[in-house]
Structure formats: C-alpha cells, structure tokens
Amino acid sequence: MKLSKLSPYLVLFAVVVLPAFFSRTDAALAQGAITDEPIYVVDMQKVINESIIGKAARNNVEEEMKKKRLLLEKMKLEVDKLKEDLAKQSTLLSKDALEKKQEALLRKQRDFERAYQDQRDELARKNYDAMTKIVKEIDAIVAKLADEKQYRMVLEKDSRAVLYVNNRYDISEEVIKRINAEKVGL
Numbered sequence: 362m363k364l365s366k367l368s369p370y371l372v373l374f375a376v377v378v379l380p381a382f383f384s385r386t387d388a389a390l391a392q393g394a395i396t397d398e399p400i401y402v403v404d405m406q407k408v409i410n411e412s413i414i415g416k417a418a419r420n421n422v423e424e425e426m427k428k429k430r431l432l433l434e435k436m437k438l439e440v441d442k443l444k445e446d447l448a449k450q451s452t453l454l455s456k457d458a459l460e461k462k463q464e465a466l467l468r469k470q471r472d473f474e475r476a477y478q479d480q481r482d483e484l485a486r487k488n489y490d491a492m493t494k495i496v497k498e499i500d501a502i503v504a505k506l507a508d509e510k511q512y513r514m515v516l517e518k519d520s521r522a523v524l525y526v527n528n529r530y531d532i533s534e535e536v537i538k539r540i541n542a543e544k545v546g547l
Contacts, residue, residue, distance in 0.1 A: 401507070402518040402526045404533040408499055409492070412540045418491040425487060429480045436473045443469055502539050506532065 409415035443466045451459060507515050518526060518533070 398513045399530050401512050401515045401530050401532050402523060403499070403503055403515060403536055404518040404531065405496065405499060407533045408536050408540070409495055412495075412499075412537045413544045414495050414498060414540060418495055422484065422488050422491060426484060429484065433473070433477055433480065436469075436476060440466070440469045440473050499536065499540065502536055502543070503532075506536065506539060 409418075443462070447459075447462050447466055450462070454462065503515055506512070515532065516523060518531060
C-alpha cells in the first residue's frame with residue numbers, strides 16, 4: 362500500500378482510536394482502577410544468593426563441578442602423556458607405528474573434548490534445573506507474602522525493567538527471612 366492510501370487510515374487511527382484507548386474517565390478513577398497502592402519488588406538474584414536454598418544449590422553444583430574437573434584433569438594428563446611420548450618417539454618409530462600413535466592421540470583428544478563438552482552441558486542442565494526449582498519456591502513464598510499483606514503487585518527487580526525503586530518497597534530481605542525460616546523450621 363502506498364503512503365498516500367494509508368494516510369487517511371493513520372489519521373483516523375491517531376485522532377479517534379488512540380485518544381479513546383488512552384483516555385481515563387472519572388468513572389474509572391472513581392471505581393479504583395488507578396490507586397495509590399505501592400508496587401513492591403523482589404530482587405530474585407539477591408534472594409537466590411543469600412537464601413539457604415540458593416546457597417545449598419550453588420554448593421551442590423560446585424561439588425559436582427569439582428568431581429567432573431578431576432575426571433577431566435585425568436583425561437588431560439593422558440592426552441599430554443601421549444603427546445609427549447609421540448614427540449620423543451617420532452624419529453624412532455616406523456611410519457606405520459607413528460600413524461597408529463597419532464591416531465590414538467587424536468582419538469584421546471576427541472574423547473577429551475567430547476567429555477569436556479558433555480560435562481559442561483550436564484552441569485548447565487543441572488544448574489538450570491536447580492535454579493528453576495528454587496525460583497518456583499521463591500515464587501510461592503512471594504505469592505503467600507503478597508496474599509497475607511494484601512500487596513496489589515510484586516515485580517521482579519530487574520534493571521532492564523525497573524529503573525528505580527525506593528528500598529521500602531523492596532521485599533527481598535523479608536522473602537529471604539521467610540525462605541530460611543521455612544527451610545530451617547524456625
């Protein structure tokens with residue numbers, strides 16, 4: 362469609378539809394559609410980092426990483442030893458023997474790289490699963506807290522969406538206390 366054919370529709374839309382859509386009537390205000398109730402926020406990253414469940418999940422992932430790192434280091438030592446042996450023996454070996462050693466080295470290197478990538482993927486999946494579980498628990502605590510205190514709305518404190526919030530509307534500390542109390546049984 363050319364701009365000249367589209368212009369009357371844009372004018373109609375801009376003059377009639379948009380003002381009607383964005384206008385606020387006194388009736389809407391009288392019915393409480395717009396209130397002075399505050400909007401609260403929760404810093405999810407802070408809750409994850411400082412709560413018992415977040416710390417436990419991070420420790421579990423770190424322990425898993427240590428175990429996997431030891432296996433990878435062992436594989437890396439084997440690859441390095443093969444490289445070293447090949448370098449020392451390359452002038453002494455026959456062509457066939459040299460090719461076999463090079464193939465063995467390449468197989469070990471591919472195995473190491475595959476194991477490294479598999480372990481990274483597995484740890485990322487485990488971390489994602491743990492964080493998903495924690496976020497669900499946090500969401501349940503926030504919903505319970507919001508219901509108890511009759512908060513109209515609670516948003517996640519995210520610098521991409523919330524530019525500023527006064528600390529008195531940040532309920533992160535209270536959420537952390539509730540999660541910790543629930544998990545410890547206080």
